Amino acid sequence: MADHVHAGKAFFGRSVVSAEDFTKDEILALLDAARSYDRFEDGTPSFQPVPATLQGRVLGLLFFEPSTRTRLSFESAMLRLGGSVLGFADARISSFSKGETLVDTIRVVEGYCDAIVLRHPKEGAARLAAEVARVPVLNGGDGSNQHPTQTFLDLYTIREAAGQLDGLKVGFMGDLRYGRTVHSLASALLHFDVDLKFIGPENLRLPSDLRGQLKQAGRLGAEVTQLADAGDLDVLYVTRIQKERFPDPMDYERVRNAYRVDREALAPLGENLKILHPLPRVNEVATEVDDLPGAIYFQQSRNGVTVRMALLDLILGGRAGAGAS
Secondary structure (H helix, E strand, O other), rough: HHHHHHHHOOOOOOOOHHHOOOOHHHHHHHHOOOOOOOEEOOOOOEEEOOOOOOOOOEEEEEEOOOOOOHHHHHHHHHHHOOEEEEEOHHHHOOOHOOOOOOOHHHHHHOOOOEEEEEEEEOOOHHHHHHHHHOOOOOEEEEOOOOOOHHHHEEEHHHHHOOOOOOEEEEEEEEOOOOHHHHHHHHHHHHHHHEEEEEEOOOOHHHHHHHHHHHHHHOOOOEEEEEEHHHHOOEEEEOOOOHHOOOOOOOHHHHOOOOEEHHHHHHHHOOOOEEEEEOOOOOOOOOOOHOOOOOEOOOHHHHHHHHHHHHHHHHOOHHHHHOOOO
């Protein structure tokens, strides 16, 4: 635990661009901090009332792509900590529509806030923003590259539901090529003793760089096209097919209904299976799955507030940050 407390200090004033930038101890420190914001009554989680540790602080939300969960959970997290938010959820109403560059936008907005959450369609945009900004930049998703804060809440959700991260068999199903949540989580899980399996259409396989990383680490497990061929699983992480990432709309049409998870498909995997989905879903998970005990994707979404509260508190030096000093 001492290592985790020490690692928690490393978040202060730091940008969050990629899950790969964080050590195992740093990740565990964040997950431990996040749990202090949750309250459990009869097994039902609720938000722990906390002091307004970030009162007077302002979070900038710059979303150049649509978002529901990431934007609203960051906003909820900041407000619960006593801070405030500003920004836009549609780049068309910003000066970006007039031709302003991302660098200039960042340099302007950093003068209005203490940290910036950026979502952008271009891979590498968050890294560029972090390099020029004088305040921490948190990557809310850059193209099909990374979504590190989603990864942190995914890890938190898995650990809370399964009781551990080591020793699990984790299957990723869906758009493995363009799904940035898959890329982030798979690379982060290399810190833990897990068996990774990948299920999806042939033309939506993992990007070659990530595939090579997993293979070099000896963690590239089964790659199959059907869930029935994946074998035993403790966790099934399903994603939608990323329609907006396809350069050719016809390629999307060919795979749009390539897979679907329903009760019949899940039955052989047993009642202890935990089913996650970063949402939104289209038709890849049937609504009949929602009532299964292991279907925890709405809890996963809620955990975005808890984890982002801890992250903001650590980065901006609120209660968690002060406690680690």
